[in-house]
Amino acid sequence: MDRQAEVTGCLDGNFHGDAFGPLSGRFSAKAMSGMVVLTDEAHLEIARSSSIRLTGFEDSTFKLFQVTIGTRFHWERKEDQTFRGDLILSPRQDGTISAINEISLEDYLNSVISSEMSASAPVEFLKVHAILSRSWLLAALHRKKKTNETSLSARKIPEKEGEVIRWYEREDHDLFDVCADDHCQRYQGIQKIVSAQAEEAVRETVGRVITYQDEICDARYSKACGGLTEDFDTAWDDKRVPYLTSISDAPVPHPPIGTEEEAARWILSGPEAYCHTKDERILEKILPAFDRETKSFFRWTIEYSRKELEEILQEKSGFDFGDLKEITPFRRGPSGRICRLKIVGSKKSMVVGKELEIRRWLSPSHLYSSAFLVRVKYDPRGKAERFTFHGAGWGHGVGLCQIGAAVMATRGFSAEKILKHYFRGAEIQKIY
Numbered sequence: 135m136d137r138q139a140e141v142t143g144c145l146d147g148n149f150h151g152d153a154f155g156p157l158s159g160r161f162s163a164k165a166m167s168g169m170v171v172l173t174d175e176a177h178l179e180i181a182r183s184s185s186i187r188l189t190g191f192e193d194s195t196f197k198l199f200q201v202t203i204g205t206r207f208h209w210e211r212k213e214d215q216t217f218r219g220d221l222i223l224s225p226r227q228d229g230t231i232s233a234i235n236e237i238s239l240e241d242y243l244n245s246v247i248s249s250e251m252s253a254s255a256p257v258e259f260l261k262v263h264a265i266l267s268r269s270w271l272l273a274a275l276h277r278k279k280k281t282n283e284t285s286l287s288a289r290k291i292p293e294k295e296g297e298v299i300r301w302y303e304r305e306d307h308d309l310f311d312v313c314a315d316d317h318c319q320r321y322q323g324i325q326k327i328v329s330a331q332a333e334e335a336v337r338e339t340v341g342r343v344i345t346y347q348d349e350i351c352d353a354r355y356s357k358a359c360g361g362l363t364e365d366f367d368t369a370w371d372d373k374r375v376p377y378l379t380s381i382s383d384a385p386v387p388h389p390p391i392g393t394e395e396e397a398a399r400w401i402l403s404g405p406e407a408y409c410h411t412k413d414e415r416i417l418e419k420i421l422p423a424f425d426r427e428t429k430s431f432f433r434w435t436i437e438y439s440r441k442e443l444e445e446i447l448q449e450k451s452g453f454d455f456g457d458l459k460e461i462t463p464f465r466r467g468p469s470g471r472i473c474r475l476k477i478v479g480s481k482k483s484m485v486v487g488k489e490l491e492i493r494r495w496l497s498p499s500h501l502y503s504s505a506f507l508v509r510v511k512y513d514p515r516g517k518a519e520r521f522t523f524h525g526a527g528w529g530h531g532v533g534l535c536q537i538g539a540a541v542m543a544t545r546g547f548s549a550e551k552i553l554k555h556y557f558r559g560a561e562i563q564k565i566y
Contacts, residue, residue: 135198135232137230137232140163140164141164141223142162143161144159144199148191150191151172151181151188151189152186154180160175161175164231165230165231168227169182170185170186170225172186185222186223187221188222189220190220195324197217198215200213203315203320213322219237232309234310235314239271240337240340242271245321246267246319246321247335248322249320249422250267251420251421254420256419256544257331257334258543258548259539259540259543259544259549261549262543262553264342265339265343265562266353269343269350270353270354271311274311274352296484297485298485298491301490339549342562343563344377344561344562345562346377351377351560354366356529356533356534356536357536357537358409358528358536359527360469360470360503360505361469362383363381364469364489368489368531369489369530369531380469383535388407394463397507401524401525402507407538408537408538409538416541428528431502431528436522436525439519440517440519444456444458444479446497446498454479455477455481457480458521461510461521462475463508466505467489471527471530473488474487474488492504503527503531505526533556
């Protein structure tokens with residue numbers, strides 16, 4: 135939990151800090167004058183320090199109250215979460231506080247694979263996700279270390295007149311290695327989600343990672359690709375990553391999207407694909423409950439009045455476009471995802487990218503993906519009246535398709551075959 139006015143929770147079992155403890159029960163922490171002030175349930179001060187670490191005795195856990203999950207996405211909500219490991223409370227210069235969980239990598243993975251998907255998913259899929267998430271984390275930590283060593287800042291995109299091109303990387307966390315939400319990997323603690331099957335998947339794959347030319351892969355993944363995965367540079371930096379290129383997510387080939395006509399045919403169709411499943415039994419087995427609230431993820435439609443969309447655009451972009459006239463794709467990736475979109479209004483015209491920024495500008499939360507068509511209804515005077523978006527997939531689409539991979543596992547594919555399907559040319563190696 136980062137940049138909180140206050141962090142509240144409960145220590146289940148005995149914990150100790152530097153020169154104090156044992157401590158248990160409810161607690162509260164706030165930042166005051168650059169210090170962390172820790173108080174108990176009776177609001178009596180327990181400790182005051184520039185940073186506080188609470189270390190539990192064996193089998194002790196701690197709970198944090200009102201943790202936000204799905205930040206800024208359409209499934210955003212708050213929930214109480216329970217964790218193992220140490221709790222570190224650190225103040226920030228703006229007077230807020232961060233709650234950080236320090237835990238071993240393999241224990242972290244037990245929670246990740248049970249948070250990203252359901253712990254009741256097929257064991258071969260849980261093995262897939264254990265290897266995938268381990269690879270992603272180790273590659274991200276290596277990148278972060280390299281960035282710090284060379285004094286490179288986080289991604290900053292120089293803005294041109296009439297153009298906003300942004301993407302969001304994972305190396306911009308300072309006090310901690312990775313966050314616990316979809317920006318990095320979902321890590322929602324142990325309560326109700328970690329299963330013996332998930333722990334078995336992590337244990338059986340311990341030390342195994344995806345590699346390409348003997349380097350750990352930056353193993354990206356999203357919820358549902360929509361039938362075609364996407365190239366890395368559609369969503370992030372303008373570079374080619376050989377194992378993160380578009381593939382057909384099906385037992386049959388689907389050609390890449392090259393024109394607007396091809397995009398229209400693709401998005402308005404229902405092609406064969408591993409992630410094209412409506413079997414509620416499968417979805418119930420592989421998806422967490424809050425993900426199952428998203429019913430139409432393979433193909434979807436959303437409609438706005440012109441006024442609604444103008445208000446969303448102004449709020450999300452900060453620009454007043456005036457009367458909205460046109461929304462036109464300028465550039466698509468091979469899955470049909472748009473990485474450059476032109477928005478034309480009576481007061482302003484802008485080109486926006488990349489895919490996540492497009493999704494943010496056109497929704498109160500996010501559009502499911504940037505693989506969409508725009509259909510405009512005009513009034514008798516020729517003025518835009520309604521905008522309808524027909525879309526494909528859920529997420530950026532790069533790398534592994536989680537629902538597709540889970541469906542492959544239900545059909546008997548092994549973890550190795552699933553990973554090699556999504557990461558072409560990659561190998562699986564045991565590095566510890």
